[in-house]
Amino acid sequence: MTTTATAGASRPTGVTTGGRRNGVLAGTGTLLRFGLRRDRVRLPVWIAAVFLVTVSTANNVKTLYPEAADRAGVARTSDSPAVLAMTGPVRYLADYTYGAMLGHRLLGLTVVLVGLMSILLVTRHTRAEEESGRAELVRSAAIGRHAHLAAALGLAAIANLALALLLTAALGGLGIESITTGGSLLYGLSVATGGLLGAAAAAVTVQLTAHTRAASGGALAVIGAAFALRAAGDAGDNGLSWVSPIGWLQRTYVFVDNRWWPLLLTLLLAAATTAGAFALSTRRDLGAGLRPARLGPPTATAALGTPLGFALRLHRGTLLAFAAAVLLLGAMYGSILGNADDMLKDVDQIQDALKRVGGTSIADSLAALTLMVVAVIAAVHAVMATLRPRGEESGGRAEPVLATGLSRAGWLGSHLTVALAGSTLLTLATGVGFGAAGAASTGDAGAFWRLLGGALAYAPALWVTVGFAAALYGWFPRAVPLAWIVPAYAFVIGHLGPLLKLPEAMNNLSPFGHVPRLPAVGMAWTPIALLTAVAAALIALGLVGFARRDLDMK
Incomplete structure (x- = not known):
């Protein structure tokens, strides 16, 4: 039975008498x-x-x-x-x-x-x-x-x-x-x-x-x-x-x-x-x-029941997409190495920029400069993968997981492991695409291994990128967007720096600026070891900070 109060109640704004x-x-x-x-x-x-x-x-x-x-x-x-x-x-x-x-x-x-x-x-x-x-x-x-x-x-x-x-x-x-x-x-x-x-x-x-x-x-x-x-x-x-x-x-x-x-x-x-x-x-x-959502198997695999296996499942799609992208991009850039001398021999400004990179040939200098640019693209994935735990936490999904016997270090460490391994995989994919196309365009089979090595040399710089983002997430979760400064700054300095003749000191502020520019120059192990140590310290700092702070509760 409808009362007078009910009948006279005002309807919500924007709704007609039929409820529409x-x-x-x-x-x-x-x-x-x-x-x-x-x-x-x-x-x-x-x-x-x-x-x-x-x-x-x-x-x-x-x-x-x-x-x-x-x-x-x-x-x-x-x-x-x-x-x-x-x-x-x-x-x-x-x-x-x-x-x-x-x-x-x-x-x-x-x-x-x-x-x-x-x-x-x-x-x-x-x-x-x-x-x-x-x-x-x-x-x-x-x-x-x-x-x-x-x-x-x-x-x-x-x-x-x-x-x-x-x-x-x-x-x-x-x-x-x-x-x-x-x-x-x-x-x-x-x-x-x-x-x-x-x-x-x-x-x-x-x-x-x-x-x-x-x-x-x-x-x-x-x-x-x-x-x-x-x-x-x-x-x-x-x-x-x-x-x-x-x-x-x-x-x-x-x-x-x-x-x-x-x-x-x-x-x-x-x-x-x-x-x-x-x-x-x-x-x-x-x-x-x-x-419609695809039905999964009735039981999870043994790997999916582990923190690392579950983290890998969450990151799998993005990682495969980036791997395909850098593989294709590396192949596109590698295909022009054979024509590098003819393309750039009359451009004095580009010649000067390549000389600053080093190397005895235009092809090697161009390859070194190009590898840095593709490595920065891989750094985008490194930041995305490292910040995935922040999305899990702010979405309220981390809290019930951590309420189980899984430790904070185990949960965050599984995501960071995938970020580190995925970044290394991307350098490998870049090197394979760049090396295969570069060797084909130059007619030099040995170029494949030189270009592959040049790509893998950027892995420690990517690890530092992961470490910086992890440290921000561990101690200052609201400041995690600052992690994007690393790839953005590296792109501007690495891509435009040689052309604009920017001071070398600006290049040293980026972890990518300390990577040996293979194949234009010889391998130097000291900066690789230092970058690895810095990455390890930053990751440890992030794990400590995450263990000490409160979760973003939902």
Whole structure:
């Protein structure tokens, strides 16, 4: 029987008499503002990083290649399948102005980087919210079914458009010949469109799987496949690039022809993909994915019942993905070693940079410089793997595990063991890919072992990276984002330092700066031993700190 009090009770805001919500997008604006508040540091860092890399590259291009003859020489040596696979279509090489060089060498890579930013942004504000249970709590209020997804896509759109405006204003204001205002606008919008496409891909993958890592990995696989198709098409000049949206964006021929219609084609694809994501979201339950979870075996293996085996199972997917990536990247870079002398012999600035690295040949110096860059990519995995226990702790999953007979040192040590062994495995994969392709391109079978040794020499630097992150987690868990300083600083100093002739003292602040630059120079065991000792001390410090502090209880 309905009482007067019950009948007269006010209904929750946003709910109709039938109990239905006032539209599937109700609350989108509130969630969007909340997302901006949550990512008030993360997004500016992403945008600033892409912005600074682009602007500094544009300035460096003018400094390194001041004469038309210098740029023409680079264009001639870039007209090879290996270089075109890593850069872009051959059309840019016809008149290699500053703008053409910037669009040719940077646009595709920037699109991939911004796509990564957008993917992580969308999965963080959608699937991660569902997986943690926060989305269910929020949806119990006056929030529509599509509000989370719409807010995440809106956040990605704001970030990408802000980056586009910054790039347009900065590039157009540099006053560099051939980098025009109209071309700068097209460049910025092309980068932003690539980011929107990444966001759309993530919007689909979060509907397919119930796990954040799988959703991010699926969207990244889409971006990787698009880049691979573009690379195969440009290397073979076979039209395969037209299958890839990254190939479409590069065929705007920014600063060369400034064609706008490929940009519109990519926007249409992003819009259609986004519409498909919204349609798919209506076909699943909150917290579930359209793809049913695979049933596991009825009993766990003996290894899964151990701390190390369980940690390895948690890290397995990410580790295999990184191993495949560095193997492929190493093979791509190794394939150009045979043409290194012809490619770089006329570029004085690059010659000077390689001389600072050392070595008796351009191929060895280039190999040493390239191995450092790929090692930094492996350092990204080292940080991710080391910080995985923080996610387990903050998610409330570490507490019940540690309530058993498992010690804190055993639990954290198992994750750190996987991080250390995984980092070593990545150096091995890099060396195998780089060595095999390098030996094939140079015709020197012995190059395989030299390049493999050069890659493995970076393992202690990766161990130091693990140790630094472990020390932060053990003593200052809220400060663990600072662990990303190590790979970021190493990339800037190692990649740009030789070109910009930065002081050697800056290089010494990075663990990667103390690794012998094999195969350009001989092996030195003292820095390897010191790096190993520093890594061991940092890991021990982290274990002690974790044993002394309180857990983040849920």
